Amino acid sequence: MAAKADGNTIRTERTRARILAESLTLFNERGEANVTTGMIAEALGMSPGNLYYHFRNKDEIVERLFARFEERVDVQPAAPAGGAAPRDAPWGPGAIEDLWLYLHLMLEGMRDYRFLYRNLDDLTARNSRLHLHFNRIVDRKLAAVEALCEDLVRVRAMRATPAEIRTLARNVLVVATYWLNFQALRAPRAKRAVGDEVDLGEAAYQVMALIAPYLAGAARRHHDRLSRHYID
Amino acid sequence: MAAKADGNTIRTERTRARILAESLTLFNERGEANVTTGMIAEALGMSPGNLYYHFRNKDEIVERLFARFEERVDVQPAAPAGGAAPRDAPWGPGAIEDLWLYLHLMLEGMRDYRFLYRNLDDLTARNSRLHLHFNRIVDRKLAAVEALCEDLVRVRAMRATPAEIRTLARNVLVVATYWLNFQALRAPRAKRAVGDEVDLGEAAYQVMALIAPYLAGAARRHHDRLSRHYID
DNA sequence: GTCTATATAGGGATAGAC
DNA sequence: GTCTATCCCTATATAGAC
Numbered sequence: 001m002a003a004k005a006d007g008n009t010i011r012t013e014r015t016r017a018r019i020l021a022e023s024l025t026l027f028n029e030r031g032e033a034n035v036t037t038g039m040i041a042e043a044l045g046m047s048p049g050n051l052y053y054h055f056r057n058k059d060e061i062v063e064r065l066f067a068r069f070e071e072r073v074d075v076q077p078a079a080p081a082g083g084a085a086p087r088d089a090p091w092g093p094g095a096i097e098d099l100w101l102y103l104h105l106m107l108e109g110m111r112d113y114r115f116l117y118r119n120l121d122d123l124t125a126r127n128s129r130l131h132l133h134f135n136r137i138v139d140r141k142l143a144a145v146e147a148l149c150e151d152l153v154r155v156r157a158m159r160a161t162p163a164e165i166r167t168l169a170r171n172v173l174v175v176a177t178y179w180l181n182f183q184a185l186r187a188p189r190a191k192r193a194v195g196d197e198v199d200l201g202e203a204a205y206q207v208m209a210l211i212a213p214y215l216a217g218a219a220r221r222h223h224d225r226l227s228r229h230y231i232d
Numbered sequence: 233m234a235a236k237a238d239g240n241t242i243r244t245e246r247t248r249a250r251i252l253a254e255s256l257t258l259f260n261e262r263g264e265a266n267v268t269t270g271m272i273a274e275a276l277g278m279s280p281g282n283l284y285y286h287f288r289n290k291d292e293i294v295e296r297l298f299a300r301f302e303e304r305v306d307v308q309p310a311a312p313a314g315g316a317a318p319r320d321a322p323w324g325p326g327a328i329e330d331l332w333l334y335l336h337l338m339l340e341g342m343r344d345y346r347f348l349y350r351n352l353d354d355l356t357a358r359n360s361r362l363h364l365h366f367n368r369i370v371d372r373k374l375a376a377v378e379a380l381c382e383d384l385v386r387v388r389a390m391r392a393t394p395a396e397i398r399t400l401a402r403n404v405l406v407v408a409t410y411w412l413n414f415q416a417l418r419a420p421r422a423k424r425a426v427g428d429e430v431d432l433g434e435a436a437y438q439v440m441a442l443i444a445p446y447l448a449g450a451a452r453r454h455h456d457r458l459s460r461h462y463i464d
Numbered sequence: 465g466t467c468t469a470t471a472t473a474g475g476g477a478t479a480g481a482c
Numbered sequence: 483g484t485c486t487a488t489c490c491c492t493a494t495a496t497a498g499a500c
Contacts, residue, residue, distance in 0.1 A: 008465075011465075012465075015465080015466095031353060031354055031357070033265065033354065034354070034357075036492080036493055036494080037493075037494065037495085038492090038493075038494090046466075046467090047466065047467050047468075048493095048494090048495085049466075049467060049468075049469090049495090049496080049497090050465070050466050050467070052494090052495060052496075053465065053466070054465090056495090057494075057495070058493095058494075058495095118353045118354075119351065119353070119354070120413065120417055121263060121350045121351070121413060121416060121417065122263055122265065122266070122350075122351070124417060125263070125266075125424060128421060131417075131421055134417070135417070135418065138417075138418070163463050164441075167437070167438065167441045167463075168441070170438060171403075171407055171438055171441060171442060173414070174406070174407050174410055174411060174414050174438070175403055175406050175407065177410070177414065178406055178409070178410035178413070178414070179406060181352065181353060181410070182405070182406050182409065182410070184353065185352055185353070185356060185363075185366070185367070185370075186367065186370070189360060189363060192357060205399070206399065206402060206403055206406070209396075209399045209400070209403060210403060210442065213445035213446060214445060231395050231399075240483070243483075244483075247483080247484095268474080268475055268476080269475075269476065269477085270474095270475070270476090278484075278485090279484065279485050279486070280475095280476090280477085280485095281477090281478080281479090281484070281485060281486070281487090282483070282484045282485070284476085284477060284478075285483065285484070286483090288477095289476075289477070290475095290476070290477095
C-alpha cells in the first residue's frame with residue numbers, strides 16, 4: 001500500500017494499473033478485438049478521454065500486458081537434479097514432480113493472459129514486437145522441454161531417441177499453447193460468456209499424457225499415480 | 233463448362249461462385265476479420281453493391297464457405313479391416329496406412345479452409361450455428377480416432393487402455409486442429425503475408441508421432457519407416 | 465487528472481439509376 | 483446483374499474546458 005500523501009504521481013500510477021487490470025479482465029472475457037477503449041473506460045467509471053491520457057492508444061495497453069506476461073512466464077524450470085539423483089530412487093521421482101510443477105506454473109500464466117492465445121495469429125500479425133517476443137518464448141520453452149526430457153533419459157526414467165524428443169517437445173508446446181482454446185471451443189455457448197473456471201488440471205493431464213508413454217518403469221508408475229485423479 | 237446460352241441464372245451462379253472463391257482465398261491469406269467486403273469486390277473487379285446483390289451480408293459468405301468445408305471434411309475413415317486382417321500380417325499394416333491417408337485427407341481440408349481455424353474463437357462466439365456444427369465435427373473426429381485405435385488394439389497393432397485411447401484421441405484432435413496455426417506462428421513474418429506452401433507432411437508427422445509410442449512390434453516399425461522422411 | 469465534445473476513418477449495408 | 487452514391491454506425495483518437 002502506497003501512502004496517500006505522495007502527490008499525483010502515485011494517483012497516476014494507480015489509474016494506469018486500474019486500466020491495465022480492467023483491460024486484462026475484459027480482454028480475457030471477450031477477446032481483445034471485441035473490447036473497445038470505451039468499454040474499458042465505462043467499466044472503470046471513467047471517460048474515454050481520460051483513458052487516452054494514460055495510454056497513447058489501445059495497442060500500448062496490449063503491449064504493456066504482454067510485457068507482464070512475458071516477465072511472468074519466461075522463466076526456466078528448476079535446475080534438474082542432473083547426475084545427483086538419490087540412490088534409492090535413481091529414476092528420479094522428483095524430476096516427474098518438477099515437471100508437473102513447472103507445467104502448472106506455465107499454464108497459470110497462460111490462463112491469466114489467455115487473451116493473447118485467443119487471437120495469436122492476428123495479434124502477432126499486427127504487432128511485430130509481439131511476434132518476435134512470443135516466438136522467443138516458444139523457442140525457450142522448446143529447449144526447456146527437450147532438456148528436461150534429456151535429463152529424464154539420463155537417469156533412465158525415460159526411453160526416447162533425440163529425434164523423438166524433438167518431436168515430442170513440439171507436440172508438448174502445441175498442446176500446452178492451444179489446449180485452453182480447445183477447451184473453450186468445446187464448452188457450451190452459455191458458459192463461454194461467463195468465461196471461467198478454466199480447468200488447468202485437465203490441461204496439465206493432457207500434456208503429461210504426451211510424455212507418459214516414453215516414461216520407463218517406476219517413473220511411469222509414478223506418473224500414473226499422479227495423473228489418476230484426472231481420468232474421467 | 234456450362235453453355236452460355238442458358239440465360240441469366242447461370243451467370244448469377246457463376247458470380248456467386250467467383251465471390252466465394254475469392255473470399256476463401258482472401259480469408260485464408262489475411263484472416264476473415266481483416267478482409268472487407270470492399271476488398272473482395274475490388275479483387276474481383278466488381279462494385280461493393282453488386283456483391284451485396286449476391287449475398288445478404290458478409291456472414292452469409294462465411295456460412296456458405298463453412299458449409300462446403302463441413303461437407304468436405306465430415307467424412308468417416310475407411311471402414312477398418314476389423315477381424316479380417318490378412319493372415320500373413322495380423323498387425324494390419326493396412327490400418328496404419330489407412331490412418332496416414334485419412335489424416336492427410338483431413339489436413340488438406342483444414343488447409344484449404346484454414347481461415348476457419350485462424351479465429352475459431354471469435355467465429356464460433358459470433359455464430360452459434362458454426363459453433364454447433366464445428367463441435368459436431370470434432371465429436372465425430374474424436375469418435376473416429378478412438379474407433380481406429382480400438383481396431384488397432386484388437387489386431388494387436390497397438391497397446392493402450394481405453395482411458396489412454398480417449399486421452400490420446402483428444403491430443404490428436406488438438407494437434408491436428410492447431411498445428412497449422414502453430415506453423416504459421418513460427419514462420420518468419422516475411423513468409424506470413426505470402427501465406428503459403430503449408431507443409432502438411434510435417435503436420436501429419438506430428439500427429440502420427442502422438443500415436444506411434446502406443447504401436448506395438450511390427451506396426452511400430454512400419455510407422456517408423458513411413459515417417460522417416462520427415463525427421464529433420 | 466479528468467471530463468465533454470468532436471474530429472476522423474473505416475467498413476457494413478442499402479437505394480436507386482442504368 | 484451491375485454500378486454509383488450514400489447512409490449509418492462504431493471505434494479510435496484528439497481538443498480544449500474544468
